Amino acid sequence: MDGFTERTVGRDAVNLPVTAADLAHLLLADRDRYVTLARTLDADDPFPRLNTRLAAGPAPRVVEATLYVAAYRRAGP
Amino acid sequence: MPTDSGHRPRLIRPSYRFGTPAAHSATPLPRRVPAFFSSPLRSIVTDPFPQAVAAHHAAYRPSLHDRILAPVLDDRGPFDVGLDVGCGTGRSAVALAAHCTRVQGVDPSPAMLAQATAHDRITYREGNAEALPLPARSVDVVTYAGVLPTSTGPPRLMSSGGYAGPERSSSRMTSNSTSRTYWRPWTSTCRRRPRTTTTPRPFRAWTASRSAPSAATPSTSR
Numbered sequence: 306m307d308g309f310t311e312r313t314v315g316r317d318a319v320n321l322p323v324t325a326a327d328l329a330h331l332l333l334a335d336r337d338r339y340v341t342l343a344r345t346l347d348a349d350d351p352f353p354r355l356n357t358r359l360a361a362g363p364a365p366r367v368v369e370a371t372l373y374v375a376a377y378r379r380a381g382p
Numbered sequence: 383m384p385t386d387s388g389h390r391p392r393l394i395r396p397s398y399r400f401g402t403p404a405a406h407s408a409t410p411l412p413r414r415v416p417a418f419f420s421s422p423l424r425s426i427v428t429d430p431f432p433q434a435v436a437a438h439h440a441a442y443r444p445s446l447h448d449r450i451l452a453p454v455l456d457d458r459g460p461f462d463v464g465l466d467v468g469c470g471t472g473r474s475a476v477a478l479a480a481h482c483t484r485v486q487g488v489d490p491s492p493a494m495l496a497q498a499t500a501h502d503r504i505t506y507r508e509g510n511a512e513a514l515p516l517p518a519r520s521v522d523v524v525t526y527a528g529v530l531p532t533s534t535g536p537p538r539l540m541s542s543g544g545y546a547g548p549e550r551s552s553s554r555m556t557s558n559s560t561s562r563t564y565w566r567p568w569t570s571t572c573r574r575r576p577r578t579t580t581t582p583r584p585f586r587a588w589t590a591s592r593s594a595p596s597a598a599t600p601s602t603s604r
Contacts, residue, residue, distance in 0.1 A: 313454055319449060334442075
């Protein structure tokens with residue numbers, strides 16, 4: 306970014322235990338995934354079927370999130 | 383929508399709109415169309431910010447913003463005015479509010495803002511960051527939760543010495559994984575920004591309706 310100096314760059318990874326319902330909400334919070342899952346599960350509202358399938362899957366369910374951060378500071382007057 | 387603090391989020395709607403339904407949504411469909419085009423799924427495909435997606439976004443979102451902001455801003459704040467670009471349902475704005483006296487959250491999606499978390503020190507605005515009616519250099523810290531590549535406006539708003547903290551996360555699902563942490567050492571050369579200022583802040587003019595800052599900051603946990 307023009308006029309800014311990079312001050313911090315970092316990365317981290319965290320593991321988040323989630324329930325089947327949490328995971329279903331997370332997956333359906335993206336439009337492209339929502340459409341894909343709705344088509345795959347043949348349902349206008351794919352949440353109930355997705356939740357059921359995820360609940361029948363292996364446990365524990367963990368989402369591994371990789372976090373990236375960069376901080377810049379504005380220079381000049 | 384009921385919220386943690388029992389009141390609706392404060393939302394300012396501009397005269398311009400973004401993300402309105404496609405113009406052809408009111409056009410009658412031809413008699414013979416594939417099932418998809420006559421299903422509710424069609425509106426999700428054509429609407430850039432579908433309400434169904436926003437509802438799932440609000441229903442569960444991991445509290446990652448606190449983890450990201452705390453190491454970066456703890457030793458540099460507190461700040462007076464914060465701006466969260468692409469605030470969505472407000473999770474990132476609430477995380478930023480822990481470091482600011484007041485926060486503006488801006489997002490182009492009415493569906494997302496309809497699900498926003500109410501907070502005494504946050505005002506939500508519908509629109510895009512490039513069109514924010516704010517004076518130049520009136521913001522002390524700007525955060526982008528994964529939307530930096532699509533935003534170019536806020537730098538002009540930042541005060542000298544202000545911080546911009548673009549952040550993003552990617553995730554993958556595992557059934558069994560080991561944790562690993564490797565933060566790079568944060569630079570410690572940044573000067574702490576003083577909270578007091580000798581110049582009036584016109585920014586307050588359009589946030590005059592905000593409530594008094596509360597001592598407690600609502601948690602971003604679901």
